Amino acid sequence: MQSRTPAARTGRPRSAAADAAILAATRAALVELGWSKLTLGDVATRAGVAKTTLYRRWAGKNELVVDAVAVLFDELRLPDSGSLADDIEGVVLQFATILARPEARSGLMAVVAESTRDDALRERIRVSIVDRQKRLVLEGRSRAQARGELPQESDPSSASRTADLIFDVVAGAVVHRTLVSGEAVDTEWARRLARVLLSGLGSTV
Amino acid sequence: MQSRTPAARTGRPRSAAADAAILAATRAALVELGWSKLTLGDVATRAGVAKTTLYRRWAGKNELVVDAVAVLFDELRLPDSGSLADDIEGVVLQFATILARPEARSGLMAVVAESTRDDALRERIRVSIVDRQKRLVLEGRSRAQARGELPQESDPSSASRTADLIFDVVAGAVVHRTLVSGEAVDTEWARRLARVLLSGLGSTV
DNA sequence: CCGCTTTCGATACGACCCGTAGCGTAACTG
């Protein structure tokens, strides 16, 4: 059995400052160069760190970018606005704000594209980014049920599938609007989306 | 004024067979290697073509992949099934079938990610891929209005925004389900999505 | 204070891919 920090009880500890500097440098490089032209050597230089240090901590560009982008999603919060419509609208606008940042736009979609051929990378994205978003959907549903805005679903399996559907619809719509259609997510759009979802969920789904 | 084919009335014409071979080789390379490890030299070798020929026709990897993937979306058709619900379900399943192919998964999202930093590339994607999908949404709406399933909207600006919203929701949800959540789009999921959209659109949106 | 262990910075390395240039040949036009 090992303690919570299994590795390295002896020897020189890894510099936490270097970690932060590397991730910040990665985001800066994403803004200036985009994903495809980002090189690990350049990131190391920006961070004031040797290239070997980078390779010691991350397997490659994909893993590094995932970690660098993941922290952007820390600020996601479910606004307890009192109504489900306002909750949805608030989350959509928050998500869109994050996706408006260039380091999120170019970095996130690139690693998602790479994850189609790398199961470990997909799992890493799921744990550090996607699940954090999905939690908001589950939380919002449970609050709405407590308020009586949504019915308590009897079949747990069906309820789970519905939650998955809503998550894919909300996140997918925002991403598609921002990156593919290339238009901004404003308050009016968020309100329209929330209205469509509410009407759709109110009926027997 | 120039004729429909403005360039090259004299000299040796470009080989149409080479074009097809290159695009097919690109798709094969996408399947085997994915976007990031795909190299133009490898594609040229696979196509039995000199590397210089490739560079004469495409500016770079991004443009080549867009053209190679675009033809996958040629098969998209709006099934005139008689009801809006079935139309939506049919389009969703067709779109999902295309996205299930590995060359579409890895190629499409990668170029979309790149297009966040390249306006010309974004426009190329829009013309050769996105608009082709969007046309189905507009066609489906007009058919549904003819059948009386959807109201004739009075405000054209509002109607346009609604169509944009529906398009982002449908396409975004399918893409997100397939690539981010990593789960298959089956008939049941498509039916649920169609149901949510129909209820949402039926009310005053 | 002193070994032990691990990390860090720096440098060097072969391998690969990039994008372009040059050249001789092939294909088509008038």
Place this chain on the structure above:
DNA sequence: CAGTTACGCTACGGGTCGTATCGAAAGCGG
């Protein structure tokens, strides 16, 4: 046949990759 363009082939400098090596630095246990 002369003119023009596309093609295959080869070669090139430049950049990035990921790894190896080495001495110095930073903590830990005695």
